[in-house]
Amino acid sequence: xxxxxxxxxxxxxxxxxxxxxxxxxxxxxxxxxxxxxxxxxxxxxxxxxxxxxxxxxxxxxxxxxxxxxxxxxxxxxxxxxxxxxxxxxxxxxxxxxxxxxxxxxxxxxxxxxxxxxxxxxxxxxxxxxxxxxxxxxxxxxxxxxxxxxxxxxxxxxxxxxxxxxxxxxxxxxxxxxxxxxxxxxxxxxxxxxxxxxxxxxxxxxxxxxxxxxxxxxxxxxxxxxxxxxxxxxxxxxxxxxxxxxxxxxxxxxxxxxxxxxxxxxxxxxxxxxxxxxxxxxxxxxxxxxxxxxxxxxxxxxxxxxxxxxxxxxxxxxxxxxxxxxxxxxxxxxxxxxxxxxx
Amino acid sequence: xxxxxxxxxxxxxxxxxxxxxxxxxxxxxxxxxxxxxxxxxxxxxxxxxxxxxxxxxxxxxxxxxxxxxxxxxxxxxxxxxxxxxxxxxxxxxxxxxxxxxxxxxxxxxxxxxxxxxxxxxxxxxxxxxxxxxxxxxxxxxxxxxxxxxxxxxxxxxxxxxxxxxxxxxxxxxxxxxxxxxxxxxxxxxxxxxxxxxxxxxxxxxxxxxxxxxxxxxxxxxxxxxxxxxxxxxxxxxxxxxxxxxxxxxxxxxxxxxxxxxxxxxxxxxxxxxxxxxxxxxxxxxxxxxxxxxxxxxxxxxxxxxxxxxxxxxxxxxxxxxxxxxxxxxxxxxxxxxxxxxxxxxxxxxxxxxxxxxxxxxxxxxxxxxxxxxxxxxxxxxxxxxxxxxx
Numbered sequence: 115x116x117x118x119x120x121x122x123x124x125x126x127x128x129x130x131x132x133x134x135x136x137x138x139x140x141x142x143x144x145x146x147x148x149x150x151x152x153x154x155x156x157x158x159x160x161x162x163x164x165x166x167x168x169x170x171x172x173x174x175x176x177x178x179x180x181x182x183x184x185x186x187x188x189x190x191x192x193x194x195x196x197x198x199x200x201x202x203x204x205x206x207x208x209x210x211x212x213x214x215x216x217x218x219x220x221x222x223x224x225x226x227x228x229x230x231x232x233x234x235x236x237x238x239x240x241x242x243x244x245x246x247x248x249x250x251x252x253x254x255x256x257x258x259x260x261x262x263x264x265x266x267x268x269x270x271x272x273x274x275x276x277x278x279x280x281x282x283x284x285x286x287x288x289x290x291x292x293x294x295x296x297x298x299x300x301x302x303x304x305x306x307x308x309x310x311x312x313x314x315x316x317x318x319x320x321x322x323x324x325x326x327x328x329x330x331x332x333x334x335x336x337x338x339x340x341x342x343x344x345x346x347x348x349x350x351x352x353x354x355x356x357x358x359x360x361x362x363x364x365x366x367x368x369x370x371x372x373x374x375x376x377x378x379x380x381x382x383x384x385x386x387x388x389x390x391x392x393x394x395x396x397x398x399x400x401x402x403x404x405x406x407x408x409x410x411x412x413x414x415x416x417x418x419x420x421x422x423x424x425x426x427x428x429x430x431x432x433x434x435x436x437x438x439x440x441x442x443x444x445x446x447x448x449x450x451x452x453x454x455x456x
Numbered sequence: 457x458x459x460x461x462x463x464x465x466x467x468x469x470x471x472x473x474x475x476x477x478x479x480x481x482x483x484x485x486x487x488x489x490x491x492x493x494x495x496x497x498x499x500x501x502x503x504x505x506x507x508x509x510x511x512x513x514x515x516x517x518x519x520x521x522x523x524x525x526x527x528x529x530x531x532x533x534x535x536x537x538x539x540x541x542x543x544x545x546x547x548x549x550x551x552x553x554x555x556x557x558x559x560x561x562x563x564x565x566x567x568x569x570x571x572x573x574x575x576x577x578x579x580x581x582x583x584x585x586x587x588x589x590x591x592x593x594x595x596x597x598x599x600x601x602x603x604x605x606x607x608x609x610x611x612x613x614x615x616x617x618x619x620x621x622x623x624x625x626x627x628x629x630x631x632x633x634x635x636x637x638x639x640x641x642x643x644x645x646x647x648x649x650x651x652x653x654x655x656x657x658x659x660x661x662x663x664x665x666x667x668x669x670x671x672x673x674x675x676x677x678x679x680x681x682x683x684x685x686x687x688x689x690x691x692x693x694x695x696x697x698x699x700x701x702x703x704x705x706x707x708x709x710x711x712x713x714x715x716x717x718x719x720x721x722x723x724x725x726x727x728x729x730x731x732x733x734x735x736x737x738x739x740x741x742x743x744x745x746x747x748x749x750x751x752x753x754x755x756x757x758x759x760x761x762x763x764x765x766x767x768x769x770x771x772x773x774x775x776x777x778x779x780x781x782x783x784x785x786x787x788x789x790x791x792x793x794x795x796x797x798x799x800x801x802x803x804x805x806x807x808x809x810x811x812x813x814x815x816x817x818x819x820x821x822x823x824x825x826x827x828x829x830x831x832x833x834x835x836x837x838x839x840x841x842x843x844x845x846x
C-alpha cells in the first residue's frame with residue numbers, strides 16, 4: 115500500500131479503500147463486531163441505553179496533549195459518561211481532504227485506539243470519504259456512541275440541580291481552549307500546558323460505585339464552564355453562586371487570559387466536567403476524584419440556591435462572587451472570542 | 457509567561473497583590489471614612505473603557521459609598537468611531553483582491569448598513585489581528601493582494617502602527633496600506649470639560665496611555681479646569697487607590713496631577729515611541745467623534761510624505777466622508793459625554809444587546825453599555841443558606 119498521501123481513490127470503494135480499511139482501521143480498532151464487516155454492526159444490549167453523536171473539526175489537528183482522533187473518542191465517550199452510561203460501542207466516520215499524509219492519519223487512528231483502551235469502548239462500524247482539496251480542512255471526524263446506563267437511581271440531568279447542592283469541577287478549567295489559542299497564535303509559554311483532552315469515564319464509574327448521588331454532570335466543552343452553569347441554572351430554575359477565588363485555573367491559562375482579555379470560564383475543556391451533588395457528599399466526591407491523576411485539581415466552586423426572580427426574563431441565574439464579596443451576573447459567552455484591543 | 461533573552465517575567469507578578477481582598481477592604485473602608493467629609497457628591501470620570509471594564513467586572517461600585525459616582529468616559533477606540541469611518545472600512549474590504557485587517561471588536565461594530573463581520577460572512581477577506589505586526593507577514597504572504605490595515609486606538613496603540621509602517625517601508629512593501637483612525641485623549645477630555653453640561657469633578661487617566669505619552673499630557677487640563685487627575689493602573693486595587701487619592705485631593709482642596717501607577721508611568725513617557733509616532737503621523741485638523749462631534753486636533757493621520765501608504769489618498773475614490781448620525785433611539789452620544797448612564801437608554805437590553813448592537817457602546821467589551829449588560833450588578837442576595845467554608 116502506498117503510504118505517501120491519501121488520494122481520492124482511497125475513498126472510491128475499490129481496492130485502495132479496502133486496503134485502507136484492512137491495513138489501517140482494522141489493524142488499530144480490531145474487534146469481533148468490526149470484523150463482521152456487514153452493513154451494520156449487530157449486538158445484544160441490556161436495559162436502558164444512551165446514544166449520542168458529535169462531529170470534530172479542530173485546527174491544528176495535532177496539539178499539545180492530544181489530536182483530533184483522541185478528541186473524537188474522548189468527546190463521544192464523555193457525552194455518554196455524563197449520562198452515567200458506560201461507553202460500549204462507537205461508530206466512526208472520517209472525511210479526509212485528499213493529500214493528507216498517510217502518516218498523519220495513522221498517527222490519529224493509533225491515538226484513537228489508545229484512547230479507547232481507557233474505557234474499553236469499541237469502534238464497531240465506520241465510514242471513509244475522501245474529498246477534493248479544499249472541501250474540508252485536512253480531516254473531519256464524526257463519532258456516535260452507545261452506552262449502558264449503570265444505575266436505576268442515579269440519573270444525572272441538567273434539570274436535576276437542587277438548592278442545597280454544591281458545584282464541583284473535576285479539574286482546572288480552560289486548558290483545551292487556551293492550548294488551541296496559544297498554538298494558533300504561536301504564543302510561547304514559560305510553563306507549557308497541555309489540553310485536558312481525556313476520557314473521564316473511570317472517574318464517573320468510581321463516583322457511581324460509591325453511590326454518590328450525581329444530580330447533574332456535564333463536560334464543559336465549547337462555551338466552557340460559563341455555558342454549562344447558565345444552561346443548568348435555567349433548566350433547573352435555580353441560582354448558582356460561584357466563588358471566583360475557588361475556581362481552579364492554571365497559571366498559564368490565567369496568563370493567556372490576562373494577555374488577551376479572555377476569561378478561563380469561557381474557554382473550552384475536553385476532559386473536565388462539572389458536577390452538582392448534595393453538599394453533604396461533597397467531600398467524599400472530591401476525595402474520589404482526587405484519586406485520578408486527571409482530576410487532581412478537582413475543587414468545589416460554588417453552591418446552588420433557590421432562584422430569586424431577576425428582572426431579565428430569565429428563569430435561572432449564575433452569580434460570580436469576587437474575593438471581596440462583590441457580586442455580578444456570570445453571563446454565558448457570546449459571539450466570537452475576540453482579543454481586546456489595548 | 458513572556459520569555460525574553462536572559463530573564464523571564466511571570467505575568468502573574470504583574471497582577472498578584474493588586475487583587476488582594478484584604479487590601480480591597482482596607483481601601484474601601486478608608487474611602488468610605490473620608491467620603492463622609494465630602495460636602496457634595498463626587499463624580500469621577502474614568503476616561504478609559506478599560507477602567508469601565510475594571511469597575512464593572514470587579515464590582516467596585518458595590519464597595520463605594522453613595523457620594524462617589526462614576527461617569528464613564530469616551531476612552532474606547534471602538535465606541536467613538538463614527539459610522540462614516542466604519543463604512544469606509546467596509547468599502548475598502550469590498551474592493552476586489554483585498555484583505556482588510558483590524559483589531560478586536562471593530563469587526564462587529566455596525567456601520568450605516570452592515571458591519572465588517574457581516575461583510576466577511578459574505579466572502580470578503582476581513583481578519584482580526586492579535587498584534588498589528590502580523591500585518592507585515594500577511595502582506596508578504598499575499599503579494600498579489602492589497603492588504604489594508606484599519607488602524608484604531610489611542611496613544612497606547614499608535615506606536616505599533618508607526619512601527620508597522622516603518623517596517624513596511626524598510627521591506628519596501630508596496631501592497632500594504634493604512635487607514636489611520638488613531639485618536640488622542642487630551643483633546644477629547646478637554647472638549648468634555650469645556651461643555652456647559654459638564655458634571656465631572658475628577659478624572660482617572662489610563663496608565664497605558666501615559667506609559668507612552670507620559671503623565672505630562674494632563675497638566676494643561678489641571679491648569680485650565682482645576683480638578684484632580686490621577687493616572688491609574690487597571691487592577692482593582694489600582695483603581696481603589698486612585699479613588700482614595702482623588703478624595704484626599706478634594707478634601708484638601710488642592711487639585712493636582714498624581715501618578716498612582718508609578719510602576720511604569722513617569723512624567724515624560726516613552727520618548728522613543730513618541731519620536732516614532734512623530735516621524736510618521738501628524739494631527740488632523742479635525743476628527744468627528746461618535747457622540748462628541750467634531751474636535752479639532754484630536755486625531756492623527758499619515759504625514760504627506762507617506763501618501764503612497766495612505767488609503768485616504770490611494771483609494772479616495774472609494775471613500776465617502778459624509779457624516780452619518782446614530783440610530784434615533786441610541787443615546788451612545790450622551791453616554792460618551794457622561795451625561796447619561798446606559799440604564800437611561802430606552803433600548804438597553806431590549807432592542808440593543810451585544811448580539812444585536814444598535815450603538816457602538818454595546819459592541820466593545822470596553823463600551824459602557826456592554827460592560828453594564830455583561831457585568832450587571834446582582835440584586836442583594838438573601839442571607840446564604842450556608843457559607844462555603846471548605
